[in-house]
Amino acid sequence: xxxKIILVLIVLGISLLAFVGYKNFIxxxxxxxxxxxxxxxxxxxxxxxxxxTYNTDGEYLIDLLExxxxxxxxxxxxxxxxxxxxxxxxxxxxxxxxxxxxIYVNGEDATTGVGEIPLMDKDTYTFELKTY
Amino acid sequence: xxxxxxxxxxxxxxxxxxxxxxxxFVPNVEIVTLLFIVYTVTFGYKRTLLASLIFTTTxxxxxxxxxxxxxxxxxxxxxxxxxxxxxxxxxxxxxxxxLGASFGYAFGIFxxxxxxxxxxxAYGWAYWIRGLVFDLVHGTSNFIMILFLFNPLKNLxxxxxxxxxxxxx
Numbered sequence: 001x002x003x004k005i006i007l008v009l010i011v012l013g014i015s016l017l018a019f020v021g022y023k024n025f026i027x028x029x030x031x032x033x034x035x036x037x038x039x040x041x042x043x044x045x046x047x048x049x050x051x052x053t054y055n056t057d058g059e060y061l062i063d064l065l066e067x068x069x070x071x072x073x074x075x076x077x078x079x080x081x082x083x084x085x086x087x088x089x090x091x092x093x094x095x096x097x098x099x100x101x102x103i104y105v106n107g108e109d110a111t112t113g114v115g116e117i118p119l120m121d122k123d124t125y126t127f128e129l130k131t132y
Numbered sequence: 133x134x135x136x137x138x139x140x141x142x143x144x145x146x147x148x149x150x151x152x153x154x155x156x157f158v159p160n161v162e163i164v165t166l167l168f169i170v171y172t173v174t175f176g177y178k179r180t181l182l183a184s185l186i187f188t189t190t191x192x193x194x195x196x197x198x199x200x201x202x203x204x205x206x207x208x209x210x211x212x213x214x215x216x217x218x219x220x221x222x223x224x225x226x227x228x229x230x231l232g233a234s235f236g237y238a239f240g241i242f243x244x245x246x247x248x249x250x251x252x253x254a255y256g257w258a259y260w261i262r263g264l265v266f267d268l269v270h271g272t273s274n275f276i277m278i279l280f281l282f283n284p285l286k287n288l289x290x291x292x293x294x295x296x297x298x299x300x301x
């Protein structure tokens with residue numbers, strides 16, 4: 001077989017293995033079934049600090065936020081990297097002032113967007129209005 | 133700089149923009165890396181660097197200003213300079229295929245660092261992790277494309293260059 005074709009097949013094989021590794025070891029795993037989670041929204045600018053507790057079957061945070069969109073006054077904006085929250089409790093971030101909703105999972109900075117954060121039982125997801 | 137060079141640089145940048153748009157429906161499969169590498173080898177790094185500046189500026193007109201476009205002003209010239217250095221040592225398409233693959237695999241992490249300056253480390257980290265699959269597709273498709281298209285394109289452009297400048301390349 002042509003040397004180049006063999007090389008391409010090897011590279012494709014390695015890429016496939018890397019993809020499987022990414023899916024199994026890097027992407028956070030979701031847990032099926034009912035979970036009790038807390039959504040905490042902090043907006044010092046509007047003196048808002050509200051906590052909501054939900055029971056959900058959703059697997060990722062985005063599932064719950066989509067479901068409770070009206071109650072939480074959420075507006076999403078679509079980007080090529082996923083959905084971003086631009087409004088919570090009816091307050092829309094002021095982009096000219098570099099505002100955004102920072103996400104914490106149990107008090108720690110989230111390392112992925114709402115579409116990749118798995119819902120875990122008893123976890124608290126905090127959204128705080130901040131500027132960058 | 134001669135008038136022929138100015139025209140050539142315009143054509144090079146236009147072809148890169150057209151090549152990018154033509155493949156824009158396939159996520160992270162692009163011909164831009166291949167073209168920058170072949171153009172650098174054929175027309176030299178100075179002309180290609182100028183073409184990259186025009187290409188990036190055209191992107192701003194097409195997509196509006198975004199922080200990722202700032203990265204373009206660094207990453208494409210970086211590719212061109214690395215290609216120029218490689219060109220002095222290697223002539224084989226395998227060397228450029230490895231360069232293109234490495235470039236694609238590292239693309240996300242470069243932009244994650246740029247984004248971190250604007251939005252913080254957590255955002256940069258999330259940006260990189262989220263884009264890892266895209267980087268994988270990017271690097272692997274670059275490798276395959278350069279491996280098969282580098283030599284035919286280089287030969288064709290070499291002949292066109294000879295006719296265009298009416299001298300030996």
